[in-house]
Amino acid sequence: MSRVVLFEMNSQDPERAANFYSSVFGWKIAEPNWGYHPVTTGNDDKSGINGGISKGPSDFPHGIRIQIEVDNIDEALTKSVESGAQVVRGKMEFDDFYLAYLVDPVGNGIGLIQNK
Structure with missing residues (x-):
């Protein structure tokens, strides 16, 4: 069975989105790699689904997409x-x-x- 392993948030202003999710929900947001800000939403005590925030391309400028392994x-x-x-x-x-x-x-x- 394939499972959801990541999420990806696309935005035309990824820095603003990263600041919002970090300040409101306490998500840990790393420096971007390939324009993709890795996001950690949990820890050892309380797990979460991790993902990333990036600038969306013209054909998917904003929204959330799950990644299925x-x-x-x-x-x-x-x-x-x-x-x-x-x-x-x-x-x-x-x-x-x-x-x-x-x-x-x-x-x-x-x-x-x-x-x-």
Whole structure:
């Protein structure tokens, strides 16, 4: 079973968003890496789902997207498209993982992530 492992908040003003979530909810927000501010929402005593805040691209300028961890991103992309999803960004390679963005059949933005 694939599970939700991260969230991603897109904003045209990620610094402002980071300041808001840090001051209101106490989230720990790290310095940006690739324009992505890593976010920690829990600790050892009380866990949370971590994620990040970044500047949204023109095709997804703002909103929240979950990241679903999969064992095989190529297979998950194929099944997603066969089931009515639309690929927004195909498989991208990063140092430790692969990432792709989709819109599901009802219009929700999701990400797929496969660790290397």
